[in-house]
Amino acid sequence: MSAMQESVSIRNLSLSFGAVKVLERMDLDVQQGEFLVLLGPSGCGKSTLLNCIAGLLDVSGGQIFISGKNVTWEEPKDRGIGMVFQSYALYPQMTVKKNLTFGLRVAGHKKDDIERRVARAAEMLQIEPLLDRKPANLSGGQRQRVAIGRALVRDVDVFLFDEPLSNLDAKLRSDLRVEIKRLHQRLENTMIYVTHDQIEAMTLADRIAIMRDGIIQQLDTPHAIYNHPVNLFVAGFIGSPS
Ligand code: ADP
Ligand code: MG
Secondary structure: HHHHEEEEEEEEEEEEEEEEEEEEEEEEEOOOOOOEEEEEOOOHHHHHHHHHHOOOOOOOOOEEEEOOEEEOOOHHHHOOOOEOOOOOOOOOOOOOHHHHHHHHHOOOHHHHHHHHHHHHHHHOOOHHHHHOOOHHHHHHHHHHHHEEEEEEOOOOEEEEEEEEOOOOOHHHHHHHHHHHHHHHHHHOOOOEEEEEEEHHHHHOOOOOEEEEEEEEEEEEEEHHHOOOOOOOHHHHHOOOHH
């Protein structure tokens, strides 16, 4: 069953902010190499779930496994994940190249290895001409490419995206969507992608998990969800109009 090895497994995961339960006893398995989209309305807990996987939030209960290893209490940097946020989160005082190399230098990579990784990421994301610029001198789309590049150079097992295209205009959004898809086809790594945009979900996903109030309502292929929504909520959110 190695072809079906789970990349990310969530078991019985709960997360509360004070008395407010956001996630309760959630289970989720993401396959190796899968593009999984978490889709749901604002406030349903998508970012919270992603932040738990990334290790940016301490869980209230349950376990998270990445590549078979229990990472529930591991530091974010030791989880083999790279995260891309809506807000880019680039270091404003550093050039694009420094933004790409900073984490690698902290992790102790050798200079020629760093150069090789940066060249590969810059080529894949078509940001070679931007390497000496500062984030303030980039467009939103260019900033997001750099943010993706920062995960790319680290050669992570799992990419986590939190609404990466929401700050971009329609044209850039569709361009970058195509490019994220192409990147996934080339890297064949696992991607978990949060959005509230049905079109993004339908075009990017191998499978979509539709969330409402911290609960996954349906997890299936875009085709199956569109044609066979399990309930009215799913039908209203993505299903066929009939
Ligand atoms: P989504 O990403 O789907 O829009 P979130 O995961 O950001 O939703 O939020 C889920 C719920 O948790 C919301 O009701 C939100 O108000 C609440 N929440 C998120 N972060 C915090 C926090 N740091 N403290 C208290 N409540 C929070
Ligand atoms: Mg969110």
